[in-house]
Amino acid sequence: MLAGKGDTVSLLEREDRLGGCMFTDEITLPGYKHDVMAATFVLFLTSPAFAELGDDLSRHGLEFCHTPHPTAVLRRDGSRLVFSMDRKANAASFDAICQGDGIRYLADMGELESNAEFLFSVLGGEIRSAKGWRGFAKEAFRRSVKGLSAWAGNSLVPARGWLETTYSSELVQALWAPWVLHAGLTPESTFSGQMGKVIAFALEAAGAPVARGGAGSAVRAFKSLITERGGKIFTGADVESVRVKRGRATGVETVCGKEFNASKSVICSLAPGQLYGRLLKGHSFNEHAMASAFRHGRGNFQLHYALDAHPEWKADGLRKVALIHLADSIDSVSKSSNEAERGMLPETPTICVGQPHSLDASRCPEGKAVLWVQVPDAPRIIKGDSAGQIETEAMWTAETKEAFADRIEMLLSDHIKDFRGIALARRAYSPADLESLNVNLVGGDPYGGSCTVDQSLFWRPFSNSSEATTPVRKLFHIGSSTHPGPGLSGGSGYNLAKRLGA
């Protein structure tokens, strides 16, 4: 966007490949393309960044693949609930399980819709700017201060509170409980109820799209758009320090000693620990202490499969579902996230199974399949195994990783006919592996820092933060560690680009 407005832009990436968490590779067998990390673009499709850049990116080859069934939950007893992009159908299927749950779902979505403009401006916009404060004042006028305060209070309800007081069916509760993990929260986290509703709303509206050819094709499209607009891209350029003159950022220097001057601004998309502990080392700002106190969240574990055939689920209706959670209930999700939070390998991890081949046939040879399996609850530092079966050390070793992958595979085998027979190859990534692929994933935390409410919204990354600014003039901080937080929305970069005149 900055290059589009005529700025001279240089993009520096420390790895040899661009894209950070967007990365597609044949990591199992030739011809099987896996999104090693991020895969689902629902946040991008619903973002203002997509509204502005979508046509240009599509001109550069970005295309999305959809299915009418973005998600489902599958329980150990084989019961399942499939969610679609049709609200009436969803309400009917909830009611068929438990009369009244469908009507309550319609009420949830109706209420969210009536607050959508304000809610999404808080979740994604520049809330700490004058415009943001004007938005709050307008809402206080519209609803009264008491009404706004009541709305804010209701928004803080944890997912457990929302689900247990709204839905009688355990299956409906189990459909939404795992989704809050993808917002970096747990069913007991403050605000996770609101995030659960937002996710339901977004999945219904935009589905769970994947990029044709893999997330790497989004990176290629961005690269060629940036280059077309005159931006210069440097890979293998590990920035070691920000040059500061009289309190203002004037450029950066890489590990190899190469200097880049910046007459307008330096923009960093980093975890706070690296920004203050490395790039601004030697300076003394209050933010150094805040960066040390910044907390990272649970680790993430990825497991990828190349399959000889499409998985045949024992439960029906799952073949075309983009993302299936294997989870029993709010309690099972709560248990696995709590175990990971305490440094334990979960006894029964909550598993998210993506089936990109069912949306995008280009991911593998005809008739074959790839699975994208994510466990959002993995310990960063291991203290033990909740099941008492896997020998552990504090750090992830190759043996621990494969043993944990075996546990996941056993759960998959319970639900997919002859799973071991069709699994041609697998590749696991522990939280430590993820960090080695992308330094921003501290301890394998996929979300750039714990997303509890004290580190979100006005307070991300720090309680005194304001709109991407830092103690150094013209040095800006964006990325998942900053508001609006993680996910492929491009939100923080978009907000800053707008503020810089794009």
Ligand SMILES: Cc1cc2nc3c(=O)[nH]c(=O)nc-3n(C[C@H](O)[C@H](O)[C@H](O)COP(=O)(O)OP(=O)(O)OC[C@H]3O[C@@H](n4cnc5c(N)ncnc54)[C@H](O)[C@@H]3O)c2cc1C
């Ligand atoms: C396994 C996994 C799965 C996920 N799945 C999804 C998903 O399906 N959908 C979704 O919406 N979100 C998903 N997420 C979250 C999402 O991918 C991230 O929140 C998002 O990509 C973060 O983007 P970012 O721009 O903040 O940083 P990053 O993607 O981390 O990019 C920052 C880049 O900066 C580079 N860098 C760091 N330090 C330096 C330095 N000193 N010098 C030069 N370069 C440097 C890094 O190498 C990296 O390439 C997932 C995350 C993970 C880890």
